[in-house]
Amino acid sequence: MGTDRFIRIALPTATVFAFLIAWTVYVHTAEVSAFILPTPMQIVSAFIGLVSDPDIWGHALVTVIEAVSGFVIAVVLGISLGMAMARVQMLEWAFKPFIVCLQLIPKIALAPLFILWFGFGLESKIVIAAALAFFPVFSNALVAFRSVEPGDRDVFTMLQANPVQRFTMLDLPTALPVVLAGMEVAVVMSMIGAIVGEFIGGNEGLGYLAVAMLQELQVPGLFAVIVLLTLIGLTLYTLIAQLRGWLTPWHASVAGKSRDG
Amino acid sequence: MNIENTADIRIVGIGKTFGQGENAVRAIGDATLDMQRGDFISLLGPSGCGKTTLLRIIAGLEQPSEGEVIVRNRSVWEGGKRSSEATRPVSMMFQEARLFPWFSVAENVALPLRLRGVKRVEREERAHALCETVGLKGFEKARPSALSGGMRQRASLARALITEPQVLLLDEPFGALDAMTRDTLNMELMSVCAKAQVTTILVTHSITEAAFLSDRVVVLASRPARITEVIEMPFERPRTLDLQRKPEFQDMLVRLRASLTGGH
Numbered sequence: 001m002g003t004d005r006f007i008r009i010a011l012p013t014a015t016v017f018a019f020l021i022a023w024t025v026y027v028h029t030a031e032v033s034a035f036i037l038p039t040p041m042q043i044v045s046a047f048i049g050l051v052s053d054p055d056i057w058g059h060a061l062v063t064v065i066e067a068v069s070g071f072v073i074a075v076v077l078g079i080s081l082g083m084a085m086a087r088v089q090m091l092e093w094a095f096k097p098f099i100v101c102l103q104l105i106p107k108i109a110l111a112p113l114f115i116l117w118f119g120f121g122l123e124s125k126i127v128i129a130a131a132l133a134f135f136p137v138f139s140n141a142l143v144a145f146r147s148v149e150p151g152d153r154d155v156f157t158m159l160q161a162n163p164v165q166r167f168t169m170l171d172l173p174t175a176l177p178v179v180l181a182g183m184e185v186a187v188v189m190s191m192i193g194a195i196v197g198e199f200i201g202g203n204e205g206l207g208y209l210a211v212a213m214l215q216e217l218q219v220p221g222l223f224a225v226i227v228l229l230t231l232i233g234l235t236l237y238t239l240i241a242q243l244r245g246w247l248t249p250w251h252a253s254v255a256g257k258s259r260d261g
Numbered sequence: 262m263n264i265e266n267t268a269d270i271r272i273v274g275i276g277k278t279f280g281q282g283e284n285a286v287r288a289i290g291d292a293t294l295d296m297q298r299g300d301f302i303s304l305l306g307p308s309g310c311g312k313t314t315l316l317r318i319i320a321g322l323e324q325p326s327e328g329e330v331i332v333r334n335r336s337v338w339e340g341g342k343r344s345s346e347a348t349r350p351v352s353m354m355f356q357e358a359r360l361f362p363w364f365s366v367a368e369n370v371a372l373p374l375r376l377r378g379v380k381r382v383e384r385e386e387r388a389h390a391l392c393e394t395v396g397l398k399g400f401e402k403a404r405p406s407a408l409s410g411g412m413r414q415r416a417s418l419a420r421a422l423i424t425e426p427q428v429l430l431l432d433e434p435f436g437a438l439d440a441m442t443r444d445t446l447n448m449e450l451m452s453v454c455a456k457a458q459v460t461t462i463l464v465t466h467s468i469t470e471a472a473f474l475s476d477r478v479v480v481l482a483s484r485p486a487r488i489t490e491v492i493e494m495p496f497e498r499p500r501t502l503d504l505q506r507k508p509e510f511q512d513m514l515v516r517l518r519a520s521l522t523g524g525h
Contacts, residue, residue, distance in 0.1 A: 173363040
């Protein structure tokens with residue numbers, strides 16, 4: 001078991017290092033300009049320079065606030081609408097085709113419009129983040145709250161459960177694993193939404209900073225921003241994954257993970 | 262019929278039709294049956310004869326097209342609505358254990374008490390005691406997924422018994438288990454039902470199981486779905502597995518088989 005665990009850590013680490021070494025060798029041998037592709041070491045030093053600048057944390061905070069607010073809005077709307085449509089057939093018939101049509105619009109293309117409507121501040125970015133994160137939560141919630149088995153409902157009927165008990169002890173725990181899987185996708189989408197919004201307009205946030213770096217041809221700095229964005233995205237994703245393990249410890253996806261690790 | 266009926270369960274002219282017009286399928290027709298307190302009866306028939314539908318109507322899970330089910334002088338279906346008063350003393354066990362993975366074994370067993378608002382300490386105490394009775398001692402904190410099929414049905418049985426029901430409805434609860442486990446659980450079921458004077462209805466397609474457990478076997482036929490015969494099982498109680506080897510028991514199996522095939 002000990003060697004298994006060692007290999008599970010050593011193998012991916014080796015892959016990453018091999019990639020970074022290949023990258024470095026390529027930049028040196030092909031004599032690529034640092035304006036086009038800096039070496040990993042240049043990016044690391046740019047990253048250290050970036051995170052030691054206190055201004056950066058202001059930008060990072062803005063992006064996090066936008067992504068998290070958009071995510072929360074998407075989760076609240078997605079779960080309530082998904083749940084309502086799972087319960088009331090008429091609501092689904094009335095609204096689902098409409099919502100699916102909305103989903104088919106490439107929402108990134110709507111981003112400039114949101115800037116026009118909601119201005120250059122945080123609001124427009126929150127709306128874009130929410131628009132991107134909404135659908136995975138909604139569609140998963142719709143399926144999840146509908147997947148309660150009739151046989152399980154029969155048990156609760158025989159036990160004379162009231163509607164509140166039914167919801168908290170049957171519908172909610174049945175739906176949670178699937179809803180949380182949707183939230184894992186959504187948190188990544190909300191991050192993308194916030195960054196795209198910042199690309200287009202405004203003067204705050206890491207997306208804005210990336211564009212500013214590019215305009216000044218500070219390519220190592222641009223990479224450093226991307227690294228920071230990746231780390232923030234990873235942190236948010238890990239938080240939701242942790243939440244899943246904590247809220248649904250019985251579920252196969254969670255149980256399987258703990259057996260592996 | 263007299264008004265002061267002493268029967269525990271009365272099934273009066275129950276019929277059920279699925280669909281309408283030309284597509285209508287008769288699932289059960291004109292079923293009438295009286296059961297006394299502590300009676301153990303089996304509904305025996307081929308698949309598709311409507312035995313599960315009849316049990317679900319008695320449980321209040323399916324609405325009959327006509328007729329009435331009366332449990333302890335209360336109608337299960339009042340004005341087209343399920344009466345929670347009438348079905349309160351009724352427990353049901355299903356083909357699958359239907360345990361909930363988000364609860365531990367003991368929490369699953371205690372669920373009916375929790376839904377009735379019984380305090381945590383009391384329900385834990387009763388769940389642990391009942392786990393011991395059905396042979397699940399030491400597994401109270403386990404997740405249902407950690408149990409074997411037979412142990413899951415034990416937990417399901419404990420959940421059905423924890424409310425101290427007066428009526429127990431069993432829909433082939435041990436059908437998916439191996440013969441040995443099935444015998445053991447049937448013996449335990451019989452002793453529990455006898456001890457607590459529980460009125461029990463078992464749906465099964467096993468002739469041996471029906472003859473061994475029941476006071477009376479209700480034989481059903483399909484197309485059209487109906488009760489063809491009600492046969493007394495005149496064997497002394499308490500019964501042991503030895504009974505199954507005796508000639509009179511074997512004769513009864515022949516008789517039941519004839520009744521089943523004659524119904525076609």
